[in-house]
Amino acid sequence: MRIPPPLELFIRSIIGRAYPRVIGANRELSWLIPETVLPLLGLAAYVYVYRAMKAPTEFVGYVVLGGAMTAYWLNILWSMASQFYWEKETANLQLYIMAPVSPMAILLGMGIGGLVASTIRAGAVIIVGSLLFGVTYQVSSLGLILLVFFLSMVALYGMGMLLASLFLLSGREAYNLSNALQEPVYLFSGFYFPVKSLGFWAAAVASIIPLTLGLDAMRQLMFPGDPTLGFLSPWVECGILLLLCPLFLYLAKVALVKMERAARIKGTLSLRWQ
Amino acid sequence: MAVSFEVPRRGSTLKEIWIQFKQASRLGWLIESNWADPFVFAVYSLIRPLSTALILVFMYLVVVRGSTSNPFFVHLYIGNAFFMYAGRVMMGISYAIIDDREHYEMLKYIYISPLKIFVFLLGRGVAQVITTTVSVLVILLLGLWPLGIRIPWSSLNWPLFFISFPLGIIAIAFMGYLIAGLALVIARHSWAIADGVGAVLYVVSGAIFPIDILPSWVQVISRAIPLTYWLELLRRSLLGSSFSPSFNTMPDWELFLWLVGLTVFFGFLGYFVFQRMNIVARRKGLIDQTSGY
Structure with missing residues (x-):
């Protein structure tokens, strides 16, 4: 039996873990309906609130973009951070740990697969939401938007890997923590309103969540209606995201090693329903 | 988790229930x-509802840039606070089926x-009513101060409040049974x-905006669900005015x-669908x- 060299094994592990995420997510196409309709309903409520307040039309665009981005945050919470909890519940986690692959490769595969699956859902929300609520975009720099999006996603999924490592020890509380982190991040990252309105320092602290800066930059580049609503300039936000990418990936690696060792010592890797 | 059950004497049906x-x-x-x-x-019980309430606060402040004592904001805030019962009690009842069947695999033993x-x-729904009441009270206190x-x-209008409130909770519980019934046969x-x-209920009930702003065909749905009238009655009893001009x-x-x-x-619908x-x-x-685990 041929044993592949470490780098090949690492890459094959990433592909192997990403594969079920991409294929599985699109095998049951009926999932697309609730996964598109549910965020649309959520954002519809906020669109009508803005309309009732006679807000400028770009606010509807803010909500649609923010609503689409929830797909990524939900993916981080439920398919990254609490993933090892689900794997424990289905008795898969012990198999991952026993397999001769790097857990970091498994996390990367989960992240890449999740990113592809979430992009399909986010795209559907943007298209349907924009058509439904008549959103018009004034794209000033497509290249910069794509760069901001790319950096936000790398940093965000790095953060997801970090959370997955930190949640490795968790039992049922992983589910509850993910549940508890959902709306607070919608609030602090300004999913439905410009983050600047939280105040400078609150927005600065919230910038540790990559979507905060990513959303703010993308909104400024897509809806240049009121320049005073932007938190920092898109280029500055791009620079900060560039720093967050390696930071989260490094922290995820360190946390994974420590938490895996702690879980082995405590014997929690195969505990179900705890 | 050890749960001890009392064993009732035969014939005491009410006591058994x-x-x-x-x-x-x-x-x-x-x-x-x-x-x-x-x-x-x-903290866990409060953090989600508080965040949702604060999202609405910041949405309001960034657009209106005015006082939070504005009647529009007060109606929106109160509606959002009480809508939490709909979300949590209904989910509490219906998720009990999903959780106990798929996750804990205990439904068959029940x-x-x-x-x-x-x-x-x-x-299971009552447990949600208790935790939700605490959340609603905290959100209302946050609304009063700061x-x-x-x-x-x-x-x-306390009499109006105290006869409307439990009725709405009953309606929500039966909607929960309706969904629980569907959850029994859907994987x-x-x-x-x-x-x-x-x-859907969050949008059509007019919890956070007047239903008049919805497309006319959606307003028909709004008027066919008890939550719309429940939230309107609660607002009237607490604030003395309507949110929606069409209810004025x-x-x-x-x-x-x-x-x-x-x-x-x-x-009737919830009971019939659930039993069926x-x-x-x-x-x-x-x-x-089990299909999801």
């Missing part, structure tokens, strides 16, 4: 809370125990139905009659199906 209800409520409370110490659980499933689900919403204390998409109904001309008693009528309708689906699920052997 009461014991089942009491134990199911306790079980619901333990499932909700025993994963964390009380402080962490308190069925073979002396528990009546209908009473068991009611108990947000400074004004409630006309001298003209509060993979049962959670989506539960979440979807909650999200409707007297309290008419709104109340609508709430009673629709609660009775959804009561219960039979179908047992016939088809779906009580112990």
Whole structure:
């Protein structure tokens, strides 16, 4: 039996873990309906609130973009951070740990697969939401938007890997923590309103969540209606995201090693329903 | 988690139902809370509803840039606070089926125990009513201070509040049974139905905006659900005015009659659908199906 060299094994592990995420997510196409309709309903409520307040039309665009981005945050919470909890519940986690692959490769595969699956859902929300609520975009720099999006996603999924490592020890509380982190991040990252309105320092602290800066930059580049609503300039936000990418990936690696060792010592890797 | 059950004497049906209800409520409370110490659980219970309320606060402030004592904001805030019952109680009842069947794989044991499933689900819903009441009170206190919403204390209509409030909770519970019934016969998409109904109700009930702003065909749905009238009555009893201009001309008693009528309708519908689906699920052997874990 041929044993592949470490780098090949690492890459094959990433592909192997990403594969079920991409294929599985699109095998049951009926999932697309609730996964598109549910965020649309959520954002519809906020669109009508803005309309009732006679807000400028770009606010509807803010909500649609923010609503689409929830797909990524939900993916981080439920398919990254609490993933090892689900794997424990289905008795898969012990198999991952026993397999001769790097857990970091498994996390990367989960992240890449999740990113592809979430992009399909986010795209559907943007298209349907924009058509439904008549959103018009004034794209000033497509290249910069794509760069901001790319950096936000790398940093965000790095953060997801970090959370997955930190949640490795968790039992049922992983589910509850993910549940508890959902709306607070919608609030602090300004999913439905410009983050600047939280105040400078609150927005600065919230910038540790990559979507905060990513959303703010993308909104400024897509809806240049009121320049005073932007938190920092898109280029500055791009620079900060560039720093967050390696930071989260490094922290995820360190946390994974420590938490895996702690879980082995405590014997929690195969505990179900705890 | 050890749950001790009292064994009732034969023939005392009411007492038996009461014991089942009491134990199911306790079980619901333990499932909700025993994963964390009380402080962490308190934070967990409050953090989501507080965040949702604050999202609305910032949305309002960034657009209006005015005082939070504005009647529009007060109506929005109160509606959002009380809508939490709809989300959590309805979900509490319907998710009990999904969780106990798919996750903990305990539903089959509930069925073979002396528990009546209908009473068991009611108990699980009650646990949610208790935790939601705490969340609603905290959100209302946050509204009074520091947000400074004004409630006309001298003209509060307590009788209207206290007859409308429980009626709305009953309507919500029966809507929960309706979804629980569907969850019994649906495999993979049962959670989506539960979440979807909650999200639809948030939009159509006019919890955070007047229903008049919705397309006319959606307003027809708004007027066909008890939650719309319930939220309107609660706002009137607490604030003395309507959120929606189309309800301005409707007297309290008419709104109340609508709430009673629709609660009775959804009561029958929820009970009928649940019992029917219960039979179908047992016939088809779906009580112990697992599809998501």
